[in-house]
Amino acid sequence: xxxxxxxxxxxxxxxxxxxxxxxxxxxxxxxxxxxxxxxxxxxxxxxxxxxxxxxxxxxxxxxxxxxxxxxxxxxxxxxxxxxxxxxxxxxxxxxxxxxxxxxxxxxxxxxxxxxxxxxxxxxxxxxxxxxxxxxxxxxxxxxxxxxxxxxxxxxxxxxxxxxxxxxxxxxxxxxxxxxxxxxxxxxxxxxxxxxxxxxxxxxxxxxxxxxxxxxxxxxxxx
Numbered sequence: 001x002x003x004x005x006x007x008x009x010x011x012x013x014x015x016x017x018x019x020x021x022x023x024x025x026x027x028x029x030x031x032x033x034x035x036x037x038x039x040x041x042x043x044x045x046x047x048x049x050x051x052x053x054x055x056x057x058x059x060x061x062x063x064x065x066x067x068x069x070x071x072x073x074x075x076x077x078x079x080x081x082x083x084x085x086x087x088x089x090x091x092x093x094x095x096x097x098x099x100x101x102x103x104x105x106x107x108x109x110x111x112x113x114x115x116x117x118x119x120x121x122x123x124x125x126x127x128x129x130x131x132x133x134x135x136x137x138x139x140x141x142x143x144x145x146x147x148x149x150x151x152x153x154x155x156x157x158x159x160x161x162x163x164x165x166x167x168x169x170x171x172x173x174x175x176x177x178x179x180x181x182x183x184x185x186x187x188x189x190x191x192x193x194x195x196x197x198x199x200x201x202x203x204x205x206x207x208x209x210x211x212x213x214x215x216x217x218x219x220x221x222x
Contacts, residue, residue, distance in 0.1 A: 010070060010071035010072075011036060011037070011038065011071055012030075012035065012036070012037040012038070012068055012069065012070060012071075013037065013038045013039075013040055013068070013069040014026060014027065014030065014037050014038070014039050014040070014066055014067075014068055014069075015039075015040045015041075015042050015056070015059070015065060015066055015067045015068075015069070016039070016040075016041070016042060016065040016066035016067075017041065017042055017043065017044045017065050017219065018041070018214045018215075018217040018218075018219045018220045018221070019214045020044065020065050020066065021118055021178030021179060021181070021182055022064075022065065022066055022078075022079040022114075022118070022178075023065050023066040023079075024177070024178040024181075024212060024213075024214065025079045025083065025171075025174045025175055025178060026066055026068065026079050026082050026083060026086075027039075027211070027212035027217075028174040028177065028208055028209055028212040029082075029083045029086050029095055029171070029174055030086065030212075031207070031208035031209075031211045031212050032093065032095065032169065032174075032206075032208035032209075033086055033087075033089075033090045033093065033095070034090075035086060035089065035090055039217065039218065041217075041218060041219035042056060042065050043219070044065065044123060045123075049063070051063045051064060051065055059075045059077070060075070060077045062077070064077065066079065066082070068082045068085070079114065079175075080107075080110060080111075080114055080171070083095060083171050083174065093168065094168075095169070095170055095171050095174070096170055096171065097165050097166045097170060102165055102166060105158075105165045105172075106164070106165040106166075106170045106171055106172045107171070107172075108154070109151060109154060109155070109164055109165065109172040109175070109176070110171045110172050110174075110175045112147065112150060112151050112154070113147070113151065113175040113176060113179050114175055116147050116150075117143065117144055117147030117148065117151075117179060118179060118182075120139075120140070120143035120144075120147070121139075121140035121143055121144055121182060121186065126139070126140060137186060137187075140182075140186045141186040141187060141188055144179070144182060144183045144186055144188050145183075145188045145189075147179075148179065148180075148183060148188065148190075148193055148196065149192075149193070151176070151193075151196065152192075152193040152194075152195055152196050155195040155196060155199070156195050159195055162199075162202055163199055163202065163203070164176060164199055169203060169206065169208075169209075173199060173203055176196065176199065176200065176203075177200060177203050177204075177209060180196060180197075180200050181214070
């Protein structure tokens with residue numbers, strides 16, 4: 001497929017929630033690649049959650065955010081799939097390492113967070129745990145702590161690199177930053193994860209990360 005320049009790229013519609021970590025990842029990728037898009041808020045709590053409305057269920061039958069609507073009307077769900085699509089739209093700057101092994105390492109870390117941590121502290125699961133009489137805050141704390149300790153271990157193996165995988169931000173970093181935000185929400189002590197905090201500090205000075213931050217969104221409640 002021919003990769004397009006910014007002025008040739010279709011107008012995308014990203015539907016999501018300001019504090020959704022999956023939506024946040026995609027926002028970072030869009031801003032990092034300087035791909036124009038329209039952001040449409042989907043409130044996950046109001047009126048039982050707008051993600052359960054008939055129109056949103058048509059876009060994503062899992063009743064989750066984000067969704068990415070293309071100019072053709074086609075819709076993508078799942079943040080990693082969306083970011084991969086964006087890489088196909090616009091090659092530079094790349095959100096993957098150049099080497100095959102580097103790309104695999106990048107996706108390894110992304111999946112550790114995307115599949116191994118985030119679902120265990122997702123809003124829908126915490127609501128169910130609360131209804132069952134479980135301590136949802138402690139559950140989320142423990143799940144995030146265990147997962148990030150594993151990511152820290154992997155990240156320490158490349159401690160000379162500026163970011164998680166290489167010297168430029170990648171999908172792995174896009175997944176990390178929202179998860180560290182959630183870690184702090186649930187009072188996880190990050191002092192034992194110096195490598196992750198070091199990478200976070202480097203990301204926070206990059207304009208794309210600033211623009212994608214929850215408090216910078218039109219639906220932010222701060």
